[in-house]
Amino acid sequence: EVQLVESGGGLVRPGGSLRLSCAASGFTFSSHWMSWVRQAPGKGLEWVANIKPDGSQRDHVDSVKGRFTVSRDNAKNSLFLQMDSLRAEDTAVYYCARTGTYRGLDYWGQGTLLTVSS
């Protein structure tokens, strides 16, 4: 059974940093693109970042470029999102998701809530 379990969310002050983790199991992690998607309270979905199976290629949405970095550890079946210089507008539930055969995000974690507030 495919499982994605996020952790690391919490309350952070503006300008602070946090690292989200996503533990994957039940599939060959090193064979799949992985993504982070966020959802601000009461709002829609926003794609944040993704990373190639071998980690050699990654991309981020413009609003987080230079502040967030996606990475992965295939030996530990784990995906990460390092978030620096956090802003109030980064407050959201952050989901990790697996990219499937036809580029849809076919498995999602339960999400972890990040709140940026003073």
Add this chain to the structure above:
Amino acid sequence: DIQMTQSPSAVSASVGDRVTITCRASQGINNWLAWYQQKPGKAPKLLISAASSLESGVPSRFSGSGSGTDFTLTISSLQPEDSATYYCQQANFSPDTFGQGTKLEI
């Protein structure tokens, strides 16, 4: 970035009705279009990928069609459990982008 525009933003329908949600991309996306269903407090669930490929386990009353810039999600006979918000997503150009969502009330 590619803009994805969904319509309507909200729709109310009855059990057994047929409902269509549309998604328009600001430029052609080579059919790399996915549809998701999200219920309150839950993660999104992938329904359809590559515009018309139904995911395993998704009821056959859901279908997707379209090409180029215009796509539709159709639910042929609404069930009470279909009450949710539906999102489209393009995965042809980086960054991936989502539509703003369509809230379906049964």
